[in-house]
Amino acid sequence: MHTFWNNFNEYKDRVAVVEQVGKAYTYSELQQDMERLQKKIRASYKQLILILAKNNYEYIVSYLAVLQNKDAVMLVNADLEESLLQTIIDSYQPAYIIGDVHHEDYKSIEAGILRRSVAPDYEIFQDVALLLSTSGTTGSLKFVKLSYENIAANAKSISEYLHLQTDDRGLVNLPIHYSYGISIINSHLHVGASILLTNDSIISKEFWKFVENEKATSLAGVPYTYQTLLRIGFQKMELPHLRYFTQAGGRLSEKLISVYAEYASRFAKKFYVMYGQTEAAPRISYVPPEEILNKIGSIGKAIPNGKLTIDEETGELIYEGPNVMLGYAKDFNDLARGDELHGKLHTGDIAEVDADGYFYIKGRMKRFIKLFGLRLNLDEIEKQLEKTLRKDVFCVGTDDKLFVVTDVMELKEEIKRLMEDLYKLHRSAFQVKVVEDIPRLANGKVNYVVLKEMML
């Protein structure tokens, strides 16, 4: 297995990382900085290092140094609320913390590096490389355990279908503690390309200056990113250096897929609609860009070296490949466990496949509710309503009540009528609610957990 983090000397003076402030670092400098850190934190046993990550060079150095050391690294949002962070630290007791935090069990050995005063006494399974949370902001203690092979294999698959080359300059505009963000870094470093790091939002001038000045060849986004890009007129920007752009992290509306596919064809760029889960490091499938207009709404085909099937009984999408996680962890005790999934991931998504072998997500297994014995797919309802309304709506519910949420007051009556027409539901079985600010996660996705709490 080609583990890219052991290979940086090969690329020497090529640029590995460019920061927003404009400073560039070569692969040789990156390797030297990694070694400098390794000397400070090396131990005779395998340890866990917690990184409170931002999109800056020093955190990339730390992440790669830990991988190269064969230690395990946990990436957490640097902006995570203090008490949630303390709970994570107490539950996992990392040997070192890289970032800005105070904790009574830790002493600072230099600016930005803390060491646990009493060395942790627990075992970590040899293959455990990276721990990522599946939710960036809630501070859940549940982490996905990825192996060295998971990371390397997924980086290789991604770089193949995106046709990454050494002269690519991939923009990392998603947080690196988010699986989609870190996968941009991994896939570019795998081929000796450059990554451009920014903490700025797509609605800031600095962001677009950075894209232009540093000649970014790609950018990435979740559905919310693409809704925002539409409003700021991305589809009119020529961006001569941009070779392709990718979308993952949830379902993008069919209307927006068309808009961006047409933009891509007009400016000779490629638009990749992709699907994945943190549990798969994270990429699982993609739509080849030349097929995008024929396969709108599809998650595409499995990535190179992966395989997708549908469970005949449940309709659940099953993924198999070398990038499937080892398992979950809830505290440090779970780090000793070995591989529990053996390369097979139950995605929890219900899917269908067409005659050409393209897969379509029909909903989450858990996003079903039963109203009067009627099995309702909340995602499907959203899709149906959006088709008619041409506006986003959000469904949450329990087994006795369905809530349809909109942020447009004027749509309320129309949604009621549609629900009665489409699903023959009695008015008492559902409520249409108007919420001005739809709750969102840090990555822009709808926070269904909070939305549901607001309704109940």
Added chain:
Amino acid sequence: MNQQKLKSIFAEALGIEESQVTDTLAYNTIPEWDSVAHMALVAEIDDQFDIMLDTDDVLDLSSFAKAKEILQKYDIRFE
């Protein structure tokens, strides 16, 4: 009048008190004015003044004072 109208749009979109909306109020200086709120603010300005802000103006709209300056281009006057 437009001054007051814009003030309530800001307060509404950012979920803050009108008294907090002053000329120096700027993007990213309070937690309430993040990128998600910014897009809500832009949508609200578009709606209420019946205009469509250009790309540059959406990106430039970085403070309350700047918002007034930008809106003048769309023939919205502030005394």
